[in-house]
Amino acid sequence: MFLTRLVYHSVADFADSSGSASDEMGRILSAGLRNNPPHGLTGVLAVDGDRFLQVMEGSRSAVSSTFRRIAADGAHRALEIVFCGEVDQRCFADWSVAVLREETLPAAEGRAVDYDHITADGLVERARRIRETGLIARRETLNAD
Known part of the structure; x- marks a missing residue:
């Protein structure tokens, strides 16, 4: 198996959602927890202000099909x-999905990222440093807003 890594960012768009941003994040996280492990996908999903940042790792076919589904999602x-x-x-071998939110960023972590110029x-x-702090917002804290 070829191990593939996909790194992307996007603008979060919950305008068409009937629920809150936290509800939508809960939906996204639940889908990842349900769908990723059976397909051998690992990674991190970060919410950085109005941006999503995701690192996804797995087989070429699993990464491709999952990204097609993500790209079609209106969020x-x-x-x-x-x-x-x-x-x-893998960078994140022990995570099927995790959601990192801006309020969980350590004080030393820069808040502003120039997404047009970051490699x-x-x-x-950035995802690795945040993950290593242990300050992970899991699903149960997403709905506490």
């Missing part, structure tokens, strides 16, 4: 793939 617009290619190992490695490193 995203202006999707930009920053990197898609083969890698030697794929920069996005992966």
Whole structure:
């Protein structure tokens, strides 16, 4: 199996949703927790202000089919793939999906990211640093708003 990593960002767009942004994030997280493990997908989904950042890792076919489903989801617009290619190992082998929210960012982590100029490695490193803090917003905290 070729191990593929896909890194993208998009603008979160919950305007057409009947629920709140937290409800939509809960829906997205639930779908990831349900769909990703059986397909061998791992990664991180971060919410950075009005942006989604996702690092997805798995087989080429699982990453491709999952991204097609994500791209068709109305919760995203202006999707930009920053990197898609083969890698030697996973960055997030022990996460099927995690949601990181801006309020969980450590104080030392920069709040503003220039998404037009950040590299794929920069996005992966940002997700890794946030994940290593252990400040992960899991589904049960998403609905506490």
